[in-house]
Each structure stands twice: as C-alpha cells, then as structure tokens.
Amino acid sequence: MSQPQLPTNDPQFPGGTVQLSGRKLVISLLIMGIATTSLMFVYWEQHTRPFRSLREAIGREFKHSRPNVEGGRQKGRGPWTLRISMKVDFPPTEDTGRAQEIANRILQLTSQIQRDNQYENIELNLIQFIPQEVAKTKTITWTAEELKAEQ
Numbered sequence: 760m761s762q763p764q765l766p767t768n769d770p771q772f773p774g775g776t777v778q779l780s781g782r783k784l785v786i787s788l789l790i791m792g793i794a795t796t797s798l799m800f801v802y803w804e805q806h807t808r809p810f811r812s813l814r815e816a817i818g819r820e821f822k823h824s825r826p827n828v829e830g831g832r833q834k835g836r837g838p839w840t841l842r843i844s845m846k847v848d849f850p851p852t853e854d855t856g857r858a859q860e861i862a863n864r865i866l867q868l869t870s871q872i873q874r875d876n877q878y879e880n881i882e883l884n885l886i887q888f889i890p891q892e893v894a895k896t897k898t899i900t901w902t903a904e905e906l907k908a909e910q
Contacts, residue, residue: 810841813872817845820868821861830878838879841869844886851885851897858885862899866906879903 807814810828817826824845832839843865851858862883869881880902887895 810873813843813869816868816872817843817865820864821845823848839877840880840882841873841878842882842884843869844884847885847887850887850895852895855897858897858899861885866901870906881906 810830814826814828817828818824824847826843826845829842830840845861845865847858847861849857862885865883866881880900882901883899885897885899889895
C-alpha cells in the first residue's frame with residue numbers, strides 16, 4: 760500500500776512530494792479531534808454554568824418543557840437580558856391566563872435562584888411546537904423597573 764503524498768515546492772524534495780506515514784496522520788487527526796472536543800466542552804461549561812441551576816429548577820417545575828436559559832446582550836449591545844425559552848403544550852397566544860400563571864412562577868423561580876440581579880430585562884418565550892405547522896410563540900418581557908415594582 761502506498762503512503763499518502765503531499766505536493767510541495769521545496770527544492771530539498773525532488774519530485775515535489777513529501778511522504779507522510781499513515782501512523783503519523785492518524786495520530787495527528789486523533790490529537791486534533793481531542794483538542795477540538797476539549798475546547799468545545801470548556802466553552803459549553805463556561806457558557807451554561809451560571810444558568811444551570813435555574814434551568815434545572817424550571818425543568819423540575821414544568822416537566823417536558825425543555826427549558827433553555829441564556830444571558831447577555833443581543834449582538835453585544837443593548838440591555839443585559841436573561842432569556843428563558845420553554846416548550847408548552849397549549850397555544851400560548853390563545854390561553855393567556857395559563858401563560859400568565861407560568862410567567863409568574865418563572866419570575867418567582869428566577870428571583871429565588873438568580874440572586875445576582877445584573878440583568879436589566881427578563882424575557883420569557885413560551886413556544887408550542889405543532890407538527891407540520893409553524894410554532895406558536897408568546898414572548899413576555901419584564902424591565903428592571905417592573906421587576907423592582909413586583910418585589
């Protein structure tokens with residue numbers, strides 16, 4: 760079996776190719792894969808750690824809601840926003856009473872768990888996924904002034 764050859768313009772190698780053993784190629788690919796996986800793990804750990812406890816609390820409170828919690832600024836500017844997205848099993852735009860009950864409970868959980876109040880806004884997205892249709896979404900946003908008034 761012939762070894763892979765890479766083209767080169769180096770005058771030291773007549774014929775214009777460099778021979779690379781299969782063993783070195785496989786080892787270098789494994790090292791690159793391990794390094795990439797490690798970097799992805801570290802990034803994901805740092806990105807989700809501040810919100811993990813809130814996400815788990817929402818998941819325990821609302822089974823099968825698949826909550827996602829993120830924080831930051833949209834595109835690096837604007838107010839600091841805590842974004843919470845979760846799946847619901849009812850149309851959130853039509854059943855506003857039930858949506859408001861969920862929103863109030865989410866706000867209570869957020870105030871209990873996310874004690875460092877560095878966010879200026881809290882945004883809750885309630886999403887109903889319907890097969891073969893567009894998802895129905897309701898977004899509820901609280902500003903810092905509204906949050907202080909509710910406490």
